[in-house]
Amino acid sequence: MSESNSLIKLGIVGCGEHSHEHFKAAIEVQGVKIIACCDIQDVRARSCAEQYGCDRYYTVLEEMLEEEKLDGVILCTWPIQHLQQIELCLKKGIKNILCEKSLTLSSKEATAIGKLVQQNDAFLMEGCKYLHHPAIHKLERILSYGDIGKIDSIRATFSNYEPEEAADNKEDWRYCKDCGGGVAYDWMSYLVNACNHFSGSSPKRVFASGTQSKQYEVFTRIFGMIEYENGVVAFIESSKEANFSEELQITCTNGILRLPIAWGIFGETKITQTHRKPDWDYILTDSYEIEESNAFALQLKNFTAVIQGLEQPRLPLHQSIQNVRLIEAMVTSCLEGRIIEF
Ligand SMILES: NC(=O)c1ccc[n+]([C@@H]2O[C@H](COP(=O)([O-])OP(=O)(O)OC[C@H]3O[C@@H](n4cnc5c(N)ncnc54)[C@H](O)[C@@H]3O)[C@@H](O)[C@H]2O)c1
Structure with missing residues (x-):
């Protein structure tokens, strides 16, 4: 968690249709803030940043990960992109990832995600809000x-x-x-x-x-x-x-x-x-x-409680792989x- 205080600082990737649910959830959950957002479409990233009060917005994920001090990332992009984006997040030191469903599109990739998360001693939960x-x-x-x-x-x-x-x-x-x-x-x-x-x-x-x-x-x-x-x-x-x-x-x-x-x-x-x-x-x-x-x-409450060591993930990664x-x-x-x- 951030050293300055106990606020959990998150970044979100993908500011499309579904991202609004995550932005709204972050407003509802105490102790969490989406401080940065990223979308390859400048207009989407900017408008979400303005609407939900993010400090900064980006059009390149790598830049967001390098410039922001994030406690976790929400991936709200298409399933085909998840493996590559998870890999990048882990490489840049992100330890907590909430990745929208479906985790990915093949068991081979899902197994690769499982290994990467384990090797990096990280935590990843698939977003399955129901x-x-x-x-x-x-x-x-x-x-x-x-x-x-x-x-x-x-x-x-x-x-x-x-x-x-x-x-x-x-x-x-x-x-x-x-x-x-x-x-x-x-x-x-x-x-x-x-x-x-x-x-x-x-x-x-x-x-x-x-x-x-x-x-x-x-x-x-x-x-x-x-x-x-x-x-x-x-x-x-x-x-x-x-x-x-x-x-x-x-x-x-x-x-x-x-x-x-x-x-x-x-x-x-x-x-x-x-x-x-x-x-x-x-x-x-x-x-x-x-x-x-x-x-x-x-779901966001559970994600942050896991980051704080207070709860177990409601959806463990091995179940998402299954x-x-x-x-x-x-x-x-x-x-x-x-x-x-x-
Ligand atoms: N849990 C739910 O209830 C629920 C509901 C709808 C969608 N979803 C999931 O959310 C995810 C996104 O769905 P959506 O409907 O919001 O899609 P969308 O197409 O509306 O939004 C995806 C956004 O990602 C952006 N994007 C694409 N490549 C990018 C990149 N490399 N870096 C940054 N941004 C990039 C696109 O420009 C787009 O704005 C999917 O995995 C979907 O399954 C979940």
């Missing part, structure tokens, strides 16, 4: 009480009707295969993370089927099934040709838990738990009200039409 929301903590608590029984299956969906013909900005990285666009490394990063997280096990085999855009070659639909070592089975649905859905459903021996919007929760929400006993002809539904929370602020392996396996399964064994 995991920090109280609704997810509540699901964990309900499952840990034991009354609901053992998990049988998990179903995670992230879909929306977004036909590419209607897209107003084809420059968007989400249409760029090489940047990590398409549902695979974007929306599906939440889904595979949730399935890995709640299954409490390692994937054994995977099968997936999907559709690729003819024009952009990115995946616009992926439907997959994961079988875990402990017998839990997960179903993943992500489509740009379906109506909106961001649901997480966990089916257990004594009940079914549903969180209707799991990945981008805004406002208050509710978990429902339904169950029916063998001799009943009706279904009981319990509800758990969840207060409004800013998951980005909670997420990438799983997405890669699903993509391979779609392309080759076969089951992928781990």
Whole structure:
């Protein structure tokens, strides 16, 4: 941490659409300040610096890293850039990195990131904000009480009707295969993370089927099934040709838990738990009200608490590496039409 005082000074790389959530989170979290920002587009870096009160802005990452005394960096750039930018940050002595999802685009690169972070005795957490929301903590608590029984299956969906013909900005990285666009490394990063997280096990085999855009070659639909070592089975649905859905459903021996919007929760929400006993002809539904929370602020709080040695990362790096392996396996399964064994 900075010697002058206990304020944690951060720099952010990438001042695009999503960066605003990090800037706003930093305003909400005490003891943290984004003092510098960087974007290759001068206008974006300047406008974020002005809007959020950064002391300085840059268009070259290396310059920001050399000129600023930073306690950590937030990478809010495209997945294809993460490995190279992580490498540079570590080389310039940055010890703490919050890297947006997806960590990267291949298991080879993810493993390389794991090694680099370890060799540099650094800390890196993938930004997967949903995991920090109280609704997810509540699901964990309900499952840990034991009354609901053992998990049988998990179903995670992230879909929306977004036909590419209607897209107003084809420059968007989400249409760029090489940047990590398409549902695979974007929306599906939440889904595979949730399935890995709640299954409490390692994937054994995977099968997936999907559709690729003819024009952009990115995946616009992926439907997959994961079988875990402990017998839990997960179903993943992500489509740009379906109506909106961001649901997480966990089916257990004594009940079914549903969180209707799991990945981008805004406002208050509710978990429902339904169950029916063998001799009943009706279904009981319990509800758990969840207060409004800013998951980005909670994520930043966790990141800074880890820097201060007060908490463990909510998403350890080895799990992020596993997420990438799983997405890669699903993509391979779609392309080759076969089951992928781990
Ligand atoms: N957790 C979430 O809820 C969430 C939501 C949306 C996006 N994301 C993630 O955030 C990341 C960024 O997505 P976005 O939608 O903001 O993209 P974006 O295209 O809007 O922004 C990326 C920015 O990075 C800049 N950039 C590119 N190369 C750079 C470089 N070498 N140095 C500095 N800046 C550079 C671009 O000019 C652009 O302004 C992605 O990894 C995405 O998956 C996360």
